Amino acid sequence: MAPIRLLELLILLAVLAGFGGLLLRRNLFLKVLSMDVMGSAVVALFVLLAARSGLRSPILPRSGELLSGDYADPIPQAVILTAIVIGLSIQALLLVVITQMARIDPSLNAASFEATDPP
């Protein structure tokens, strides 16, 4: 198996693990962490996509000469920076809310917050 395929497979497994955790974990804190596992897998996917054309950082040397063409693709890397920042801020917001909710149920069992009234 080509190494890039193996890495793709690992990323897919990480996404599925995150999704499974979100579905199966009862603790809210662990649910949020599972979501973060998914987010990290997405970041890894974009880094892997960028590395298909080469591994050298896409930065011109001071002399300005272009080295042989094994540069990494700068576009997915640039794009995923934004997603990392957004992911971090959402994670922070969720954790703030969870600390508030821990006052209601310190065990943070997600089922205890669900409303019981009809739909």
Next chain:
Amino acid sequence: MTPSWMSPDSLLIAWLLVPYLAAFLAVLLPSLSHALVVGCCGATAWVGAEALITGTTRPLQLLGEFGVPLSLEPLAGWFVLLNGLVCLAVWIEARRQGWDRTGWMLLLVLLGSLNTSFLTTDLISLYVALEVVGITAFLLILKGNSANALWIALRYLLIGNTTMAIYLIGAGLVYAQAGSFAFTALAQLPPGAPLVLVLVGLLTKAGVFLNGLWLPRTHAEAPAEVSALLSGVVVGGGALPLLRLEQLNTAIGELLLPIALASAVLGLIYALAVTDAKRLLAWSTLAQMGLVLLAPAAGGLMAFSHGVAKSGLFLTARQWPSRSLQTWRQQPLPAPLLLTLLVGSCSIAGLAPLLGYAAKKQLESAVPPVITTALVVLSVGSVAVYCRLCRAPLAAASNPEEASGALPWGAWLLMLPLVVGCVLLLAEVQRGWLVSLVLLGLGLVVDQLLERRRQQVSHGLPSLDRLPDLVGGLGLVGAGLLLSIGAELG
């Protein structure tokens, strides 16, 4: 000669960026906040109306080849106009509720990020815009300030971010296959996993079918002004990109058709069964978003007529004596409020002569004949849903001074386009009297039959919106889409 900064393109970019700047200013200088909100909302409504009146498509490419492609066409114009009007109406109502400067800041950021999401035509800019919309909506829901609000907001952001992670995987795969993040690149790819992942993300944001199961409780539990924003425009942030994709490739429209219809049916069944008036409006949003996605040719007008009417109805919620539909017949409402409820309800139910009727007509002419038959059945159902809201008796006229203080100006602003729209589309509307009367009669009969059943049967429909159900819904719809693509490929 006009200077370069006055060119239409620069003005459009300035219009996109000003709400963010205004949001900061509104916090620093609270005395300016009202002027800033009104200015930004007015400009937004103006830009949307201009795009609709001129009927032209304005593409705009920022920062060169790898930059941000934007496009303002009549389809986007409907959503932009809706955004401006709803935010303005919410400002009118929220001023009475004494919103502070953080409230105005959030409203301006929401306005700006929704505008960005309506104009952008590449996957990554859309991702950023939708995440900003999501975070702002989350903070607005938290204004509800109860323990339940914490849970509802957490659920909203958790599901929203998970689904956007799925969407990003799709976007990454599109780039790997097509070398671009543009919508056109996605639409030209043969249908497959990248498309499905992007669709799962957008369907969740638009609140459609199983992906939208988070919607009813979220929209019903938020404060009235926030519900109006969420149900009126925020769902449009997911719906417009879906309509754009359908426009670019009809195969995507065919793929989404069963989901859209299923959403309309699911929303209708629950709206007929619930006993809470806000919950009824929220389930009806889920149904209407399905109808919006049926055809891109009619989607803009459908989303607009639904958005203004639904926001207007939600804005009146603070003045209802109670939210329970079981006691709705016993609680008299003052005349201005009842009138608002009637106009909004009739428009969403698609009765002539209001704008909702014109939207429904446009939709019927844009879909295949089989679907048209289904639409007629669905509209009988929606008449039956909205009958329930209009059953309140009229209150005796109270002290006029007291009454004038409580006039629902915000809701009236939103009802205005529904009435004005029917004057503009008079020729179309004129033929609809008879059909509307028949639909109204049938809807009333269905309502009476169901009302008897509701009193006899105490157990309700299953609750579908626990957190595992929401996550499972994402998985189910994604797997279903993949299977249907696989079946088509053979």
